[in-house]
Amino acid sequence: MDVFAPRDPRAATRALTVVIVVSAAVLAGYTAVSPPAGVVLALVVGVVVLLLAGALGLVLAPDRVPPWVHGAAPAAGVVVVACLDVATRDASTAAQVFFLLPVVYVAAHLGRAAAWGLTALAMAGEAVVTGLLLTPTAAVTDTVYLTAVAVTTTALLVRANRRTDELLAELRHLAAVDPLTGLVTxxxxxxxxxxxxxxxxxxxxxxxxxxxxxxxxxxxxxxxxxxxxxxxxxxxxxxxxxxxxxxxxxxxxxxxxxxxxxxxxxxxxxxxxxxxxxxxxxxxxxxxxxxxxxxxxxxxxxxxxxxxxxxxxxxxxxxxxxxxxxxxxxxxxxxxxxxxxxxxxxxxxxxxxxxxxxxxx
CATH class of the missing domain: 3.30.70.270 (Reverse transcriptase/Diguanylate cyclase domain)
Structure with missing residues (x-):
């Protein structure tokens, strides 16, 4: 879908790979320090394996990544973060901040519609986690704070991208049109x-x-x-x-x-x-x-x-x-x-x- 088409496919693929690897490393480190028990441990290990497999696929075939992956992967990341937080009953700041990784990635590399759509999804996931694990007052407070950060980040990145696109369009025009005659170069x-x-x-x-x-x-x-x-x-x-x-x-x-x-x-x-x-x-x-x-x-x-x-x-x-x-x-x-x-x-x-x-x- 065009809404998920990245502004620069190669740069977006590299950034997505980094985000996935970092997420897998942090999750693996957290599990090693405080390993959960039973089914939750198996779930976490499975997520780490899937993340590393996805990163490997991006590294081996960066030019074959379909556009929808750049939207589906961050959206899946939001769902995974929410499920892990609920499964581990972890609503700490360290756990909630992971909702921001997909938001930053999409706002930096995809278009305006995808950026705001992913931001809304991430904040919905944050609201579910805090609503299930925290008191009503703490849930509202944490959700408002994280939403403020996410919305501000998205707004700044979308605005910066729009300005960058305008400057690039102007440069392309200058490179394509002779300024004196108006003919092409x-x-x-x-x-x-x-x-x-x-x-x-x-x-x-x-x-x-x-x-x-x-x-x-x-x-x-x-x-x-x-x-x-x-x-x-x-x-x-x-x-x-x-x-x-x-x-x-x-x-x-x-x-x-x-x-x-x-x-x-x-x-x-x-x-x-x-x-x-x-x-x-x-x-x-x-x-x-x-x-x-x-x-x-x-x-x-x-x-x-x-x-x-x-x-x-x-x-x-x-x-x-x-x-x-x-x-x-x-x-x-x-x-x-x-x-x-x-x-x-x-x-x-x-x-x-x-x-x-x-x-x-």
């Missing part, structure tokens, strides 16, 4: 390309379009770096306007952009590239001060499996076509020709953006 593009190249839907193949803004340094020198930033945003907008919903438009770095077109023949990719250049010619960029900037780009198009069969080869083929467009006079599209380029040619390294250079400085 190269990392996202690489992941999407790897997925497209290994997808079962490969009848039309995968096209890759590499875009380099012409004379970008001259734009920065003539109009200033803020104008260069606007040019990059402008080119990105024109690319997004001509590609379909399934395309991935990315800023690789500097003045280089790319478009991944899954399930797209090379002819269609070329048409998209030509349409992008047509839009750039038809839509000049007007700066805030009224100056007009004419923007053009050179574009290289490659296709898998026509020009390459893997991601590295696709980059190399598109890069070779891009430089062919540059040599041909810029402001044009070139399609990779012939077999895949040799693998010993290095992958194109995007020029660092201005903000990257500032960050390194």
């Amino acid at each position: 190269r990392r996202v593009l690489d992941d999407a390309a790897a997925c497209a190249l290994t997808s079962a839907d490969t009848d039309a193949g995968t096209s890759f379009v590499l875009v380099d803004v012409d004379r970008f340094k001259s734009v920065n020198d003539s109009f200033g770096h803020p104008a260069g930033d606007q040019v990059l945003c402008h080119v990105g907008e024109q690319l997004v306007a001509v590609v379909g919903a399934g395309a991935v438009v990315s800023r690789l770095g500097g003045d280089e952009l790319a478009v991944l077109l899954p399930s797209t023949p090379v002819e269609v990719a070329r048409e998209c590239a030509e349409a992008a250049l047509a839009r750039l010619r038809a839509h000049a960029l007007h700066l805030e001060d009224g100056r007009r900037v004419t923007v053009s780009a050179s574009i290289g198009v490659a296709h898998a499996p026509v020009h390459a069969r893997d991601l590295a080869g696709l980059y190399r083929a598109a890069d070779a076509a891009l430089y062919e467009a540059k040599r041909g006079g810029r402001d044009r599209v070139a399609v990779a020709a012939g077999p895949p380029p040799p693998a010993d040619r290095p992958l194109p390294a995007p020029r660092p953006s201005r903000e990257d250079r500032v960050a390194r400085a």
